[in-house]
Amino acid sequence: xxxxxxxxxxxxxxxxxxxxxxxxxxxxxxxxxxxxxxxxxxxxxxxxxxxxxxxxxxxxxxxxxxxxxxxxxxxxxxxxxxxxxxxxxxxxxxxxxxxxxxxxxxxxxxxxxxxxxxxxxxxxxxxxxxxxxxxxxxxxxxxxxxxxxxxxxxxxxxxxxxxxxxxxxxxxxxxxxxxxxxxxxxxxxxxxxxxxxxxxxxxxxxxxxxxxxxxxxxxxxxxxxxxxxxxxxxxxxxxxxxxxxxxxxxxxxxxxxxxxxxxxxxxxxxxxxxxxxxxxxxxxxxxxxxxxxxxxxxxxxxxxxxxxxxxxxxxxxxxxxxxxx
Ligand code: NAX
Numbered sequence: 001x002x003x004x005x006x007x008x009x010x011x012x013x014x015x016x017x018x019x020x021x022x023x024x025x026x027x028x029x030x031x032x033x034x035x036x037x038x039x040x041x042x043x044x045x046x047x048x049x050x051x052x053x054x055x056x057x058x059x060x061x062x063x064x065x066x067x068x069x070x071x072x073x074x075x076x077x078x079x080x081x082x083x084x085x086x087x088x089x090x091x092x093x094x095x096x097x098x099x100x101x102x103x104x105x106x107x108x109x110x111x112x113x114x115x116x117x118x119x120x121x122x123x124x125x126x127x128x129x130x131x132x133x134x135x136x137x138x139x140x141x142x143x144x145x146x147x148x149x150x151x152x153x154x155x156x157x158x159x160x161x162x163x164x165x166x167x168x169x170x171x172x173x174x175x176x177x178x179x180x181x182x183x184x185x186x187x188x189x190x191x192x193x194x195x196x197x198x199x200x201x202x203x204x205x206x207x208x209x210x211x212x213x214x215x216x217x218x219x220x221x222x223x224x225x226x227x228x229x230x231x232x233x234x235x236x237x238x239x240x241x242x243x244x245x246x247x248x249x250x251x252x253x254x255x256x257x258x259x260x261x262x263x264x265x266x267x268x269x270x271x272x273x274x275x276x277x278x279x280x281x282x283x284x285x286x287x288x289x290x291x292x293x294x295x296x297x298x299x300x301x302x303x304x305x306x307x308x309x310x311x312x313x314x315x316x317x318x319x320x321x322x323x324x325x
Contacts (some may be wrong), residue, residue, distance in 0.1 A: 002036035004066040006081040008120075010112065011088025011130060012040035012070065015048040015235060020085065021051075021053065025062040029246045030083075031254060038068045041077035042090065081120045085245055086112060086140065089130025099320055102132060106321040109136040113143025114271070122147060125252065125289065128154045129245055131185045134265050134279040135317040141267065141279070142325040153252070154190070154265035156281035158237065158244035159183040162222045163193040171208050171219070173200040182283035183222070183263040185310025186317075191281065193222040197297060202290035227239040233310075256286040261294055271295060272307065279312045285287035 007024055011017050024036060025027060038057070042050045050070045058069055071077045090104045118122060124147060128137035134156040141152035144280075160183050164175040179199045184192040189237070195214060198205035209218075221228075229237045246266065247314065256262050261283035268278045273291050282290040300306070318325070 002034055004037050005030065006037045006039055008039040008041060008077050008081045010041040010074075010077070010084075010086050010183070013042045013053060014045040014087060015238035016039055016087050016129060016245070018053065019063065019243055022060065022086065023242060023246045024085075025057060025060065026063040027064045028061075029249050030220040031250075032064070035064050035066045036299055037066050039077045039081060039226070040068065040070045041074060042070070042072055044072045047072055048280070069209060074112055078112070078115050079119045081116075081124055084090070084120065084124060084126045085129060085249070086136070087245075088125065088131045088137065088319065098214075102317060103321050105130065105132065105136055106139050106324050109139040110324045111145045113140035116140065117144035117146050119223055120147070124151060125249070126152045126253075128247060128249055128279075129241065130151070130272055131187065132317060134314060135321060137265065137279045137325050138267075138277075139321055140320060142212075144261040149267040151283045152267065152279070153248070153291075154182050154187065154281075155241075155245060155248055155277050156187055156246040156263040156265045158241050159187065159222060159225075159281075161244055161247070162225045163195070163218070166218050166221055167195065167198070167200065167205065167209075170213065171205075172201055177201040178205075179260045180283075180293075181263075182261055184283075184303075184307055185281055186314050187265065187281070188310075188313060189223045190222045190313045191223055192310055194303055194306075196303060198301065204267070221316045251286045252291060253289050255288060256284075259285050261285065264291055266291060267295065272299065273298075274307065274311050276316055277292065278311070278318060280311065280314060316325065 008293045069146045075263045136245050137154035163181050168175045180193045180197045195205045200208050263281050264284045265279045265281040274280050283294040
């Protein structure tokens with residue numbers, strides 16, 4: 001057996017964590033031969049609920065789960081960790097403007113970035129799920145100057161899976177036979193699901209679907225899927241978000257399958273003419289705890305215009321939290 005690795009999860013008493021934690025403990029994220037130690041982090045009012053989660057973890061008797069700790073102290077929670085999944089965030093309350101939401105979360109992620117910098121392993125890999133995920137990841141990254149920028153990412157995998165699902169529903173081609181899908185930009189309604197290079201069982205996707213369907217159905221459906229799920233379920237996506245977090249980490253740490261593209265929001269350094277120093281989603285491939293942005297993809301005018309829209313939104317978000325960077 002390998003030595004155990006330490007995984008921190010914030011927002012551990014929340015909806016996404018209720019699915020995510022059990023998947024991590026079962027080995028779905030880091031492999032069936034990888035023992036884990038869970039360090040679960042919450043805010044004081046949620047510690048009671050978290051005790052219930054701990055009881056259920058005990059009752060599952062996971063063979064790979066070496067130990068669990070629960071805390072409301074981020075310095076204890078992030079101590080010596082190998083991986084962090086930052087799920088906890090302040091939800092938007094009634095009457096709250098998007099800018100207020102940005103600012104209240106910015107403070108959380110600035111404190112968490114500092115704590116990770118101070119007490120986590122220097123090799124820590126961080127996935128931010130809590131919204132606004134891209135800008136929260138940017139803030140955490142800036143507040144952890146001793147840790148490589150490449151070790152901070154935000155989750156776009158749910159948007160990637162949603163794009164695969166819509167393509168499968170439309171064409172009947174099973175998603176395991178669909179490759180080279182990309183979702184660019186921000187995890188928001190400006191994101192750009194792109195199938196210009198996608199292959200359906202080896203055939204160009206654009207030969208199988210009409211452009212009007214891409215523009216009027218696929219793109220808005222994926223962009224607004226989160227809102228549609230809230231409308232139907234009365235709660236935001238939780239199981240699918242948790243599974244996407246598992247896929248993101250699994251591919252990042254253990255390598256993406258068959259070298260296909262996956263979508264990950266990562267720090268920009270001039271690729272595709274996108275402003276530097278944003279956390280922006282690109283198609284990437286992963287190998288051995290590292291990712292590579294797929295470069296040299298030909299972009300048509302429609303795609304370039306979409307990239308600019310989502311880039312502008314991320315620049316505005318960054319400007320709003322500039323004092324914390
Ligand atoms: P919940 O409200 O069920 O749970 C959030 C938990 O975070 C709560 O238990 C709360 O006490 C805790 N929390 C708040 N501030 C904290 C802090 N400073 N430190 C530690 N814990 C803290 O939300 P849930 O449905 O689990 O969603 C969590 C976040 O994921 C939200 O911000 C949500 O918007 C975001 N999502 C991101 C997605 C993505 O693809 N990036 C998709 C799903 C989801 O919408």
